[in-house]
Amino acid sequence: MSESREAARERARELRAEHRKRDRRRRFGITVGVIGGILVAGLVITLVFITSARPATRGPQNMQSxxxxxxxxxxxxxxxxxxxxxxxxxxEPNPSDVVDIQIYYDYLCPNCGAFEERNGDQLRExxxxxxxxxxxxxxxxxxxKSAGTQYSLRAANxxxxxxELSPDQFFAYHEALFADQPEENTPGYDDDELLAIAKAAGVExxxxxxKCIDTQRFRVWVNEATQRALAGPIPGTEVASIASTPTIIVNGEEFKYTTAFDPNEFAQFVARAAGQSFSDNPTPTPTPTTTATPAP
Structure with a gap:
């Protein structure tokens, strides 16, 4: 597990280096291709119009929530x-000794990357x-916010x-996408790179x-799920709607972070939520500790 995760991270870093080289070439091309840029913008608008007219489709398996x-x-x-x-x-609710954490992410969101960087290790533990x-x-x-490539939508797809297709490798893929997260207002990973990262993460x-990535099989579902999250309510929680990313919900209650995603602050919130669950239905519990790695 750890070896495949490190391989995925290393592959992500390599892809980001390639991206930076392409970005420099792209910026040069923009300075000498204004007319071409206008044509490309028109094409993007046309594609958005066409794809937005796609018929409704089911969601991915294993994501009924x-x-x-x-x-x-x-x-x-x-x-x-x-x-x-x-x-x-x-x-389905967890046993009383297992804390339920839900996180709403955008894979281009800088705050999501910061939360993942500072809290990912304890989530994994x-x-x-x-x-x-x-x-x-x-x-x-x-x-x-991805220079016209719609990276957030493509990454979510x-x-x-x-x-749906390799669910037990989802966690490794999620980690790899944040290992060297693209910066806001850059094109992000292209579809070939999204697939290469999946391969490095051990996706089957x-x-x-x-094919699913290339055809954007779940594009419509991503848009619909996003609108459902923004409109609310969030099923099974006390949260009315998603107002920002990341939104972190622990045992139904939103974590209102006040510092820069301090892992100790988050661990303490989770421990309190676990303690409340224990008092409601006492059983032996392996509750999360509050000895998290300090924020950098």
Missing amino acids: DGLKIGEGFTAVRTPALAIGDSPVAS WIENNAATVEYHPIAVFTA AVACVA HLGNVE
Whole structure:
């Protein structure tokens, strides 16, 4: 698990270096190709219009809640797909000794990257120790902030493809996408790179995943899930709607972070939530500790 994760991170870093070289060439091309840029912009607008007219489609399998729940052993909880026109269904409650954490992410969101960088290790530890499950909800609110490539939407579609076709590798893929996260207002990873990162993360059924990414199989679902999150309510929680990313919900209650995603602050909030769950239904519990890695 750790070896494949490190390989995925290294591959992500290599891809980012390649991206930087392409970005320099792209900036040069822009300075001498204003007319071409206008034509490309017109093409993007046309494609957005065409793809926005796509018919409604079901959601990805294992994401009936509009998210994928990862538990002990980094395995995904299997669920049916969300049918066309249906509302998301809250995941089954955890045992009282396992904390329920839900996170709404955009894969281009800088704050999401900061949270992942500072809290990812303890999230991984809690999952590994069966102290918590983490349910990942990919949404696309930064779609217009990737130089016309719609990276947020494409990345959310890619993780939805993995959720359906290789769900037990979802966690590794999620980590790899944040290992060297593209910066806001850059093109982000292209589809070939999204697939290469999936391969390095150990994702299975790559042929089907490639087709799913190339055709943007879950594009419509991503847009619909994003709108559902923004409009609310969030099923099974006390949260009315998603106002920003990341939004972190612990045992139904939103974590109102006040510092720069301090892992100790987050661990203390999770421990309090675990303690409340224990008092409501006392059983022996492997609650998360508050001895998290200090923020840099």
